[in-house]
């Protein structure tokens with residue numbers, strides 16, 4: 090059993106320390122051990138095992154179908170590939186909404202069985218009693234407000250939140266209540282930039298992590314597959330910056346492999362075992 094302390098390990102404390110110092114917090118998603126090990130090696134603060142795995146890994150057109158068991162498997166894989174980054178597991182649709190007890194049991198499974206160090210739960214002020222109890226059980230929680238994809242059917246599509254007075258008040262009220270409940274951070278997804286900035290300033294002990302929420306958040310998160318260009322043709326939201334375009338690279342490599350196998354040039358003698 091290892092009792093050594095990893096001095097470079099990021100914890101929920103990293104989020105508050107960086108917010109206080111005005112340093113930006115970096116978060117990306119991962120769903121497997123190898124990608125997690127790359128993000129970790131390069132120095133990402135935190136890896137979110139997002140329920141976006143439902144779309145980007147499993148091919149569904151929403152986050153609703155992914156299950157606890159599948160999210161546990163992704164989280165355990167990410168934990169095996171991670172050394173320093175804080176691992177946050179996304180609680181899937183209906184793993185925490187039915188009751189406080191359900192939420193505590195499922196949040197606990199991510200820490201006990203999969204190696205997560207925090208969980209994320211979607212929802213504003215209406216989810217605060219549940220989130221508060223999970224935190225009281227010793228489980229750090231990242232909140233998630235704005236466009237919350239698990240409620241996509243209620244929103245009627247990916248609409249920017251915080252554009253009218255009512256929506257702005259709801260977001261601010263929710264953010265303050267999530268801070269009061271003890272969330273160490275809150276994802277602001279598809280949120281009008283000025284209200285995202287006002288929320289970030291109003292929160293003292295909770296860091297805001299934006300995705301499509303402008304520049305004034307304490308940190309940013311993107312879906313790694315999207316920022317690497319591993320995304321379906323035509324999916325290009327305004328907030329997405331593509332740092333690489335790996336799709337043509339993969340298509341070219343696989344096409345070349347098919348050619349080489351077909352024409353007999355792969356494997357060569359050098360790539361074969363001889364006596």
Ligand code: KIV
Nearest residue numbers: 118139140141276310
């Ligand atoms: O599931 C996910 O990847 C997320 C991020 C986009 C915040 O919730």
